[in-house]
Amino acid sequence: MILLDIIYYTFIVIVGIQVLFYLFLFGRFSFSKPSKKSPKKISVSVIICAKNEAENLKNFLPSIVSQEYPDYEIVLINDASHDETLEVMEAYKSKFNNIKIVDVKNVEAFWGNKKYALTLGIKASKNDYLLFTDADCKPVSKYWVREMSSHFNNDKHVILGYGAYSKIKNSFLNKLIRFETLVTAIQYFSFAKLGIPYMGVGRNLAYTKKEFFNANGFINHIQVRSGDDDLFINQIATKSNTTICYTKDSITISPPKTSFQDWFKQKRRHVSTAKFYKLKHKVLLTLVFCTQFLFWILSIILLASLFNWQIVLSLFLFRIIIQYIVYGLSAKKLEETDLLWLLPFLEFFLIISQLTIFINNLISKPNHWK
Structure with missing residues (x-):
C-alpha cells in the first residue's frame, strides 16, 4: 500500500x-491567432537539395515553378545523384529562366553530407532571403512563397513553417506519422511563441543568407550528418529574430512513409540530433x-x-x-x-x-x- x-x-x-x-x-x-502579413517586395531564393529524387522532382517541381510571386529564383542542388535527377533539373531549367542548378560532386571530406551540398547551393543563390523545402514536398497553395516571405522584416530573419504529410485512408501508421508531425509542430511553434525557439523542419523553413554566414554556416555541427534544419535553427534562432508562419497557404505537404520500418529509420535519424540541442x-x-x-x-x-x-x-x-x-x-x-x-x-x-x-x-x- x-x-x-x-x-x-x-x-x-x-x-x-x-x-x-x-x-x-x-x-x-x-x-494564438495566425498573423496575416502584407506581401513583401523582396527577392527570394527557393532552395531544394535532391539526391536520387528524379521521380519526386517530376511530381513536385510543377508546384514550385507555378508559384505566384514576382521575384524568386529556384536553386536546384543535385547532390551527387546516380539516377536521372540532374537530367530532370536540366529539363526544367530549359523551360524556366528562374532556375539555377548546382551540380555537387562527392568530396572525400564531406562524403554524402547534405550540409556540404546545401552550403554550395546557398552560396550560389543570388538573393538574401532563402526559403527551403525538400524534393518530395508540394506547397498546398501557389502563394506559398508569398506567405512565408511576408514574415521577414528588419527583426525577423528566421521563419518556421509547417510541413505536413499527405493522408492515407484506413492506415493507422499514416495517422501515427501525421500525429507525430502535428505534436512536433505544436512543440516548436509553442516554444517559439514563448521566446525559446529550438528547431524547424527543412520541408518548410526560411532564413536570411546573412544569418547563415554570420553563424559560419553548418560548421559548428558539420560532423553531425543530420541537422541541417533543426540543429542549425537550434544554433541561430532567438526570441528576437524568429517567428512562425502557419497560414493555410503557407503549408507544404509530403508523401509519408508507408512501412513502419522505413518510418522508424527516418525517426531514428531525426532523434539522433536532439542530443546536440542547447541544454x-x-x-x-x-x-x-x-x-x-x-x-x-x-x-x-x-x-x-x-x-x-x-x-x-x-x-x-x-x-x-x-x-x-x-x-x-x-x-x-x-x-x-x-x-x-x-x-x-x-x-x-x-x-x-x-x-x-x-x-x-x-x-x-x-x-x-x-
Whole structure:
C-alpha cells in the first residue's frame, strides 16, 4: 500500500505538470491567432537539395515553378545523384529562366553530407532571403512563397513553417506519422511563441543568407550528418529574430512513409540530433516526454489496481480533456482535425515508439542522408 500511495501522489503531481504544459506552454500556439502579413517586395531564393529524387522532382517541381510571386529564383542542388535527377533539373531549367542548378560532386571530406551540398547551393543563390523545402514536398497553395516571405522584416530573419504529410485512408501508421508531425509542430511553434525557439523542419523553413554566414554556416555541427534544419535553427534562432508562419497557404505537404520500418529509420535519424540541442531545450523536451510517459504508466498501474480509482479516473479524464482542447485548436489551424478521435491511442503508441527509438539509438547509430 505504501508503494501505491507513492505512485498515487506522484501521479497527481505529474497530472498537474502536464496540465501546466498544455495550458501555458502548448497553449501559446493553440490559443494564438495566425498573423496575416502584407506581401513583401523582396527577392527570394527557393532552395531544394535532391539526391536520387528524379521521380519526386517530376511530381513536385510543377508546384514550385507555378508559384505566384514576382521575384524568386529556384536553386536546384543535385547532390551527387546516380539516377536521372540532374537530367530532370536540366529539363526544367530549359523551360524556366528562374532556375539555377548546382551540380555537387562527392568530396572525400564531406562524403554524402547534405550540409556540404546545401552550403554550395546557398552560396550560389543570388538573393538574401532563402526559403527551403525538400524534393518530395508540394506547397498546398501557389502563394506559398508569398506567405512565408511576408514574415521577414528588419527583426525577423528566421521563419518556421509547417510541413505536413499527405493522408492515407484506413492506415493507422499514416495517422501515427501525421500525429507525430502535428505534436512536433505544436512543440516548436509553442516554444517559439514563448521566446525559446529550438528547431524547424527543412520541408518548410526560411532564413536570411546573412544569418547563415554570420553563424559560419553548418560548421559548428558539420560532423553531425543530420541537422541541417533543426540543429542549425537550434544554433541561430532567438526570441528576437524568429517567428512562425502557419497560414493555410503557407503549408507544404509530403508523401509519408508507408512501412513502419522505413518510418522508424527516418525517426531514428531525426532523434539522433536532439542530443546536440542547447541544454535548456534538452531539459524542457525531456521533461515533456518524461511526464507524458509517467502519466500513462502511472495511470495504468493505478487503474489496474483500482487504487482510489474514482479520483485517478477523474484526473486522467481531466488531463485528456485539456489535451483535446489544446491539440484540437492546433489541429484545426494545421488542417489535421481527423486525428483527434484517435488522440489517446496515437499518443500512447507514439510514446512507446519514441522510447524504442531512443533505446535503439543508444545501442547503434542510425543511417543518414542517402
